[in-house]
Amino acid sequence: MPNILLIGNGAREHAMAEAIMRSGKKPFLFSYMKANNPGIAALSVKTKIGGYSDLEAIVLFARENKIEFAVIGPEDPLNNGVVDALTPAGIPAVGPTKSLARLETSKSFTRNLVAKYNIPGNPQFKVFTSLEGVEEFLNSLDGIVLKPDGLTGGKGVLVQGDHFTSRQEALDLCRQILTGSGSLIVEEKFDGEEFSLQCLCDGKTVAGTPLVQDHKRRFDGDRGPNTGGMGSYSFPDHSLPFLKPSDIEEGLEITRQVTAALLKETGSPYKGVMYGGFIATKNGVKLLEYNARFGDPEAMNILPLLKTDFVEICKHIIAGTLDRLKIEFEKKATVCKYVVPKGYGLPAGHPDAASSKAKIEVGDVGKARLYYSSVDKKEDGLYLSSSRAIGIVGIADTLDAARRITAKGVKAVKGPVAYREDIGTDALIQKRIEHMKKIRG
Numbered sequence: 001m002p003n004i005l006l007i008g009n010g011a012r013e014h015a016m017a018e019a020i021m022r023s024g025k026k027p028f029l030f031s032y033m034k035a036n037n038p039g040i041a042a043l044s045v046k047t048k049i050g051g052y053s054d055l056e057a058i059v060l061f062a063r064e065n066k067i068e069f070a071v072i073g074p075e076d077p078l079n080n081g082v083v084d085a086l087t088p089a090g091i092p093a094v095g096p097t098k099s100l101a102r103l104e105t106s107k108s109f110t111r112n113l114v115a116k117y118n119i120p121g122n123p124q125f126k127v128f129t130s131l132e133g134v135e136e137f138l139n140s141l142d143g144i145v146l147k148p149d150g151l152t153g154g155k156g157v158l159v160q161g162d163h164f165t166s167r168q169e170a171l172d173l174c175r176q177i178l179t180g181s182g183s184l185i186v187e188e189k190f191d192g193e194e195f196s197l198q199c200l201c202d203g204k205t206v207a208g209t210p211l212v213q214d215h216k217r218r219f220d221g222d223r224g225p226n227t228g229g230m231g232s233y234s235f236p237d238h239s240l241p242f243l244k245p246s247d248i249e250e251g252l253e254i255t256r257q258v259t260a261a262l263l264k265e266t267g268s269p270y271k272g273v274m275y276g277g278f279i280a281t282k283n284g285v286k287l288l289e290y291n292a293r294f295g296d297p298e299a300m301n302i303l304p305l306l307k308t309d310f311v312e313i314c315k316h317i318i319a320g321t322l323d324r325l326k327i328e329f330e331k332k333a334t335v336c337k338y339v340v341p342k343g344y345g346l347p348a349g350h351p352d353a354a355s356s357k358a359k360i361e362v363g364d365v366g367k368a369r370l371y372y373s374s375v376d377k378k379e380d381g382l383y384l385s386s387s388r389a390i391g392i393v394g395i396a397d398t399l400d401a402a403r404r405i406t407a408k409g410v411k412a413v414k415g416p417v418a419y420r421e422d423i424g425t426d427a428l429i430q431k432r433i434e435h436m437k438k439i440r441g
């Protein structure tokens, strides 16, 4: 009966808490959260509220509660070095050290690593710390992507066609990014369909999980501003209908090679989740970015399907013995939708922006699963914050049945909220399939 520490307070961590508590090992869950997530709190024997940069408080909480190992949800504590702080206290973690988390926290680190070890998947790219040579490189690309070199909560990437059109606009944005973050990555833009491949990794062995497609844009039809993710779906065969088996193998192979390169480069094994954001193109699979954690919302698609004991998986990740464990998932479809404040992602001054911080009521979500994210539980009920509020997940034998469960579930959340209607619909999936057919010729 191990004492397990979970760090994080979002819907992703609520799904992780649930996966931990389903374990046959009957663990006791201790949760360290930035804000009180009622779902995680209900599953925990003890919770502590504190900042993710307060490493002393995290280590003290872990020590006081005789934690056997920690599982880290979000990128912020990883970037702050929480794993490096827990290790000397004798507490191992599922999550990379600060240095290895650069896979997510430094886009230039990852691009340079992939290039140095001749791993496939990189676009044409250059890293700049001044404007010198930027214009020339912009002129050499057919389509442009601009990225600040640091954590951006999934919202910092600027894509030609979506966020700007001309090269002059790109140059102005490069100037702004350099002023803000000091380092800029300019990349070639790819045309294709994106997919999330979340891999479990013990430093040597890479185990893939069911593929998921996330929806970054705020509104139906992939319109509006980029968000942290409005929802996601997965299929019972654990692939996506616009992908070929070779696409999955290419994504896995890139991740295997990156795992080996990280070990060579840093001398330390990467233990945790390596979530690759990939894009299938006419020239094969390309790497958009890595995250050093589960996806949010994508964790809610895969963790409820896990048949293998999650605590067992964590132990094997820590011991470096993932090759000895068979990891299995139920062959079901999932549709996850985030219920967000109506004002989420909208510019200040928009009439709906005022809907944040309002009170909400959660009724009967039927067969759907409910994962709390940024909600504030007060004595008189639940309140929205400015971010994504509740993840609703339908699980069924077919995508359509899963979507119907989710559609019913989201309607149970009453208040000034919004969600995307189109996630998991036939029309949307067909659009993705047609897009890939056209690209592949």
Ligand code: GLY
Residues within 6 Å of the ligand: 153, 154, 214, 228, 229, 291, 294, 295, 296, 297, 298
């Ligand atoms: N699904 C986007 C993210 O987790 O970063």
